Amino acid sequence: MKFLGYERSDGSVGIRNYVLVIPGGFLASKICDLVEDTKTILTADTGSGRTSRDRETIARTLIGLGRNPNVASVIVHSLSAGSAYPELMSTRIANEIASSGKRVELIDVSKEASTLGAIEKGIQLAREMVLEASRLRRQPFDLSHLAVGVKCGFSDTTSGIAGNPVIGNLFDRIVKADGTAFFGENTEIIGAEHVLAKRGTNSEVTRRILEVAAETEEIAKSTGEDIRTINPVPSNIAGGISTLEEKSLGAIHKSGSAPIQGVLKYGERPKGKGLYFVDNWMSMGSIFAGYAASGAQLVIFQLGGGGLTGNDLLYTSTAVVAPLMWTTANPRTLAMAPTSIDFYSGTVIEGEDTIEEAGEKLLQTVLDIASGTLTKVETIKYVNPTQIYLKDPCF
Amino acid sequence: MVSGGALMFSPEDNVATIMEDVKPGAEVLVRLGKEVSKIKTLESIPFGFKIAVSDIAKGANVVKYGESIGIASRDIKQGELVHIHNLEGARGRGDLAKGGSK
Structure with a gap:
């Protein structure tokens, strides 16, 4: 009783092989519209105007999705209404996903020339990351x-x-x-x-x-x-x-x-x-x-x-x-x-x-x-x- | 399990689940494991709905899966359909919690 999956650096096994772009929103959706095998979360729950408990739930969800075994690597960006709250800082989310050992790229929108510049950078990164992920082969796991x-x-x-x-x-x-x-x-x-x-x-x-x-x-x-x-x-x-x-x-x-x-x-x-x-x-x-x-x-x-x-x-x-x-x-x-x-x-x-x-x-x-x-x-x-x-x- | 008839899940159940639409006056084979009994229906009961396998007094527990699924809101006769018209939930009753109207 085995299945064929993708082994990740933390020992977990993916049944799919995606590049995840988070948090959701304009920047993420533009990257995912253009690049194959990418995913993002489509949600209105940005954390803005939410209690710390709820912001932590949003952060836990984003980090958990990033650490999911079906995800080969992750792009985290800072263009989100909630990302100035401590719980939802892009650096925090990126670091906690990276602790699993998978590749995480951070796009600091304030450092790019513009949002469109950040999208362009994201598209190029995502293309490179899905190419890298595609080199992985399925192996049998129990x-x-x-x-x-x-x-x-x-x-x-x-x-x-x-x-x-x-x-x-x-x-x-x-x-x-x-x-x-x-x-x-x-x-x-x-x-x-x-x-x-x-x-x-x-x-x-x-x-x-x-x-x-x-x-x-x-x-x-x-x-x-x-x-x-x-x-x-x-x-x-x-x-x-x-x-x-x-x-x-x-x-x-x-x-x-x-x-x-x-x-x-x-x-x-x-x-x-x-x-x-x-x-x-x-x-x-x-x-x-x-x-x-x-x-x-x-x-x-x-x-x-x-x-x-x-x-x-x-x-x-x-x-x-x-x-x-x-x-x-x-x-x-x-x-x-x-x-x-x-x-x-x-x-x-x-x-x-x-x-x-x-x-x-x-x-x-x-x-x-x-x-x-x-x-x-x-x-x-x-x-x-x-x-x-x-x-x-x-x- | 066999298609048709009605199913009970526990000997304590006083309702059975109808597995094919039945008309009034039909004889329904009620199965509990390998035991089979017969009940005459008093009204039409569609697939998936419940039939009373014994008389249930107003205020008594209606039992399925061997557990209470609510309270009979009026006397129910063997062979009648048991649904929201004669069975009330006992849990999550905000309407009663506020000193309610019922």
Whole structure:
């Protein structure tokens, strides 16, 4: 059970081979428009007018994306609305990424003749860096080098019965092989936190899982609204889910059965391997970039789809540097979006596969994608914007 | 798992998940592992929605996956659809927290 990946200087293994340009914005987008195999983050979250906690989250996300194994080298520039805050200084971000041993080039816009001059310098640098990255060859590595993050969405009954349990089986296989797996969505553990908390490897992990659920529920209550009018979202209710508790109890199946090693902040890198819960928000516009910043090379959207209205699912990866794959267990969803879904686990409901058998097939698909096969939405160049998960009000 | 019928996940469950659209008066095979029982439906229930496998009194827990998924907001008869019209969440109830209207 090996995949073909790119070895990095810190011992991590990329499944893609990109040059990353950060922070996002005009300069980065102009470089990426012109130069192949470059990526940048498209986001309005620059840090301007944000608390130090939120600025640190943005910095952690940018640094984490830069350190992601799928990134060969990084260009950091100083032309960003937030880059004068200490947390977001380009020198700090560049230094922390460079500590992984990968090449980081800093463009100090104030030292270039103009913004356009900085763009020209960036384009030349990026061309040189992708050329350098392209000389690297894939080699076989075992699963212990793989980290995967999952979100379930448009959840319906098939999610809890087959879709999420098959992801859970994949997670168990990855964790057993000493790999790393991330799940999260703090609202979608409310009503199921007592079940998850028992799986903490120690009392601190257990306490933190319960604390995340309690904090999230308190914030929800402070709105004065019944959370059912917010989450489960209308498509969940149209798909047969009646309450948040029901959604949560189905959702946690995607974590499998392994012990939970820790609770991470959005974009935080784990200290070890194994299964981690991430305190994050369910939106696909937010969650995947956080997993990639935590080190995931691949992200999975496990789709219910009962409430879908018939559109093809051309939602592309917001994980910036990590490819997104789509799975579903709902035959109607598969029929609606065959050009987007990479793996179908409805065979479990149809009686063709056990969860175990479908999990084995999913692992093979994951290994193929890790070895370079594109996910279906990776064939599309458009990228949705990323919403970094910030917790404080803005001023 | 077999297509069609309805699925229970735990012996404590008082609802089962319908695996193909059913009409009122239909007999539904309810599976719990290898055990199979029959329930007559009282109304149409679409794929993916829940059917009560026993009578559930107003105020009682509605149980799926062996855990409470909320509270019955009125008496529910065996064979009825269980959804937002007769099942309320117990968690994240900001509407009740403020001394609420309900």
